[in-house]
Amino acid sequence: MPNTIYVLQDRCTGCSSCARVCPVPCIDMVPRPAEDKAKGVKWPKLAVIDVDKCIFCGACVEACDNLFEKTKGKNPDIFHAIVMEKEQVISTTAVDTALYHGVWCYAEQRHGKLMPTIYELLNIGRKLSGDLNEELAAVLIGHQVEGFSQDLIEHGADKVYVFDHPIFEQFLDEVYTQAMVDLIKQEKPNKLLMSASTLGRSFASRVAVTAHTGITADATELAIDPKTGMLHATRPSFGGNLMATILCEKHRPEMVTVRPMAFPRAERQPGRQGKILTVKADPSQWKVRAKFAQFIPEQSEIQDISQAEIIVSGGRGLGKPEGFRLIEEFAKTLSAAVGASRAVVDAGWIPYRHQVGLTGRTVRPKLYIACGISGQIQHLAGMSSSDVIVAMNTDPEAPMMKLANFAVEGDLYELIPAVIKELKHLKGEN
Ligand SMILES: Cc1cc2nc3c(=O)[nH]c(=O)nc-3n(C[C@H](O)[C@H](O)[C@H](O)COP(=O)(O)OP(=O)(O)OC[C@H]3O[C@@H](n4cnc5c(N)ncnc54)[C@H](O)[C@@H]3O)c2cc1C
Structure with a gap:
């Protein structure tokens, strides 16, 4: 029915x-x-x-x-x-959840470079595994990547599963999925965390479907239910109007992709000991239809805000779309990325990839400069963990001015050119 x-x-x-x-x-x-x-x-x-x-x-x-x-x-x-x-959906593939143990974090690498999001996963993974009293493991897939294992252990992993084979040199969803799902079937992990990066989203959803389990995408909060041991994965839904907590009752592992920067990075503990387990891959058994053709790096000068150490963000206080030219010049002087509030993204002044906040990106730069941004709660949700916050605003009562470490009252069209001039002077450029 x-x-x-x-x-x-x-x-x-x-x-x-x-x-x-x-x-x-x-x-x-x-x-x-x-x-x-x-x-x-x-x-x-x-x-x-x-x-x-x-x-x-x-x-x-x-x-x-x-x-x-x-x-x-x-x-x-x-x-x-x-x-x-409501239609009753009866699952025929429910598993015996008692057989599944351990929290796994997927250590994403691209072109032989470990992505720093793994340190965020290991940090929250450590908390979850502690609450469950189970082991924390990292899974590393690539070619000539075993060298990263000790680093993962020093950031909290009790053990690291390593697939090291030339077939993993370039990322191919099908190949990586086969490896991960084979390991899941063999080892039966309880939870599996991956980064909600572009690559992680694509990989994680394929793993979930192949392993017949459920996945919560883009989670910003994670907790263990002390009674059931189940993962409570919370994410913004319906454009951020609701925070939905999603459970995966009958299937394992409970999978989740975690929004980059939603959690702080794990601290390094030099000399920490753990196990490194080399996993043999047998690609001859895998059905792989895709072939890697070529990698073409992006030719853009635009910095990705989620990884930037300095962000200069503009809001409706700019008054007009052209105001972003001044923000871009300011950002260039500081080698910073350009961020934005949703108000100006919705107005079409700047593309969505620059949006900071609940329904945009979460950022944790060393320095966040908010120019003409009032600081509504949905914006603060994406940047309040920045190390140092500077606000420029005509309204001293704006919430962003209250939150900022340095609040500068005034018109951004007077303040920013003066700061750029001073910075250029310090750099000996004028
Ligand atoms: C479900 C939901 C999700 C949302 N998600 C997000 C999100 O992800 N990110 C986000 O940013 N917002 C989000 N919002 C919108 C948010 O509530 C605010 O509307 C938005 O952040 C306001 O943007 P703003 O600060 O640029 O504009 P305003 O609130 O209009 O603030 C403009 C500021 O500029 C100052 N100003 C004006 N002129 C000047 C000048 N010449 N010099 C200096 N300062 C000046 C003003 O004093 C004011 O403080 C969301 C809202 C909802 C309901």
């Missing part, structure tokens, strides 16, 4: 409580038909649900039922007006 949802017209008061909680949104309040008025129904409006858009989350049912509970003593004939029937 497919999912169904409908409104019991005679119980609906048109109060809009359901529409207010709908995250899609797919509920409209419409005038009641004339025959209802003729029957003496006193409520002028009625809720109508667009079933094609509805995601059957049940929020509207709960809102209406709560009102029923509050008012049933006085009027039992109203509220309790939304009926939802």
Whole structure:
């Protein structure tokens, strides 16, 4: 039976409580038909649900039922007006979860270079494995990569599984997936964390499908339920309007991709001891249809904000799209990346890849300079862990000015040129 949802017209008061909680949104309040008025129904409006858009989350049912509970003593004939029937999905592949142990972190490398996101995974992985009292392992796949193993151990891994073979020299989803899934079947890890990088997102989803398990993408918070030992993976949903905590009850490993910079990096403990386990790959058994052709590096001068040590960000205080030329010049003087608030991204002044915040990128630079950005909570969610924050704003009461280590009150069109001039002078450029 497919999912169904409908409104019991005679119980609906048109109060809009359901529409207010709908995250899609797919509920409209419409005038009641004339025959209802003729029957003496006193409520002028009625809720109508667009079933094609509805995601059957049940929020509207709960809102209406709560009102029923509050008012049933006085009027039992109203509220309790939304009926939802959900299809029962019965999984035939549920696993014996007791057989799965250990927290794994995938150590992403690109062209023989270890990506620093692994240190963030090891940091949160250490916390999760501690809460579970299970081992923390790193999985390294590549060619001539074994040398990274000790570094991973010194950043918290108890053991490192290493696939080192020429077939892994270039990243190919199919090849890497075969290796990872073979290892999962053999070792049965409980949790598997990967970075939500471009490569990690592509790889992780393929691993999850092949290993018949569930995955939460782009998580920003992770915790272990002390009663069940299950992973609670939380991520922004519906454009950041909701924070959704997602569980994977019946399948293992519980997989998650973790948003870069959502967690601090693990500290290095020089000399820490752990096991290095070399895993033999047998590519002759794998079905691989894709072939690596060529790697063409990006020819862009634009710095990626998620890895930048200094970020100069512009907001609506720039007043016009051309204002970003000044931000770019400022950033160039500091060898910084250019960030932005959502207001200016939505206005089309700068592409989305520059957006900092809840629905943009999370950043942790050494220096974050916010120019004409008020500092609404959704922006702060993406940058408040920066080491040093400088704010330039005409409004001394703006939240960003309160948060900043150095708050400079004034017009950015006067302040920035003066700072650029001074920086150039210090560099001997003028
Ligand atoms: C679900 C959801 C998700 C969101 N996600 C994000 C997100 O990821 N990132 C994000 O940034 N926002 C996000 N937002 C939007 C956020 O709430 C704010 O609307 C947005 O951050 C405001 O951008 P702003 O600071 O550039 O603009 P404003 O709030 O308009 O601030 C402009 C600032 O510029 C100052 N100013 C004006 N003129 C000058 C001048 N000449 N010199 C110096 N200062 C000047 C003003 O005093 C003001 O403080 C989200 C909102 C929602 C509802």
